[in-house]
Amino acid sequence: MKKKNLSISFSRRVVQYTFCIILSFIVLIPLYMGFVGGLKSNGQLLTDPVGLPNPPYYNNYIDLLTGSVGTFWRSLFNSILVAAGTVILTLIVCVMAAFALARVQFRGREIIKNYFMLGLLFPLAVAILPLYLQVKNLKLLDNYFGVILPQVAFQIPMTVLLLRGFFLHIPKDLEDACSIDGYGPLGFLINMVIPLSTPIIATSAVIVLVASWNNFFLPLLVFNTEAYYTLPMGVMNFQGQHASDWNLILAYLSLAMLPALILFVTSQKYIVAGLTGGAIKG
Structure with missing residues (x-):
């Protein structure tokens, strides 16, 4: 046997x-x-x-690296700027929203949580026409915030879901201890919740960063000037300009993939730690 x-x-x-x-x-x-x-x-x-x-x-x-062919460095800078802005704004909004939904008792909390979760049902492509009209009305075409703000909006539901599940499992005794020391809800968030939630915050940051880095549709909609092109758009533009030079196109693609590969290799442990540390609970 x-x-x-x-x-x-x-x-x-x-x-x-x-x-x-x-x-x-x-x-x-x-x-x-x-x-x-x-x-x-x-x-x-x-x-x-x-x-x-x-x-x-x-x-x-x-x-490519010296800039004699293509605009790789400019596209890389644009991608970093858009991704960094998206990650920072998303984490600021979602940490506070998830904390309120997880640790603050108020009427209608579950309804608001379910409203946030409804955002998971609406992909970017569904809202592309009203989104474009809204961005145009706000005069955000050819503006970094025209991409950053919609990306933040579409990343909120998943990020709040991850953070809230983690915040729910922080022991109540720690909150009571902070209260005895004279800290209110904001003090508890800053001094206790955020330091304890580093793995899930890092996980959320990486997920948002990857989504922003790979986003092609929204920058294509917002950016009309080559100076604002992100790396995915830079690849498309470069391929159009050098359609017969496949060796150059492959070199550009390789350089465009390299930051994402480095990101995955260096942040893999944070993703695993965050998702196995309570991120999918609650």
């Missing part, structure tokens, strides 16, 4: 590892094609799209 259980366990591990290896190849092959393709000349890419560059052609990356 013991040998049979060991055999079943071994078979399960083989299946799991095989699935993970196949999935890894599915993810890594496009990354390999992008980075290696950017190190080739156009002739090398057409004759041998899969093989290693021989010799490596570094001018693609050098031209």
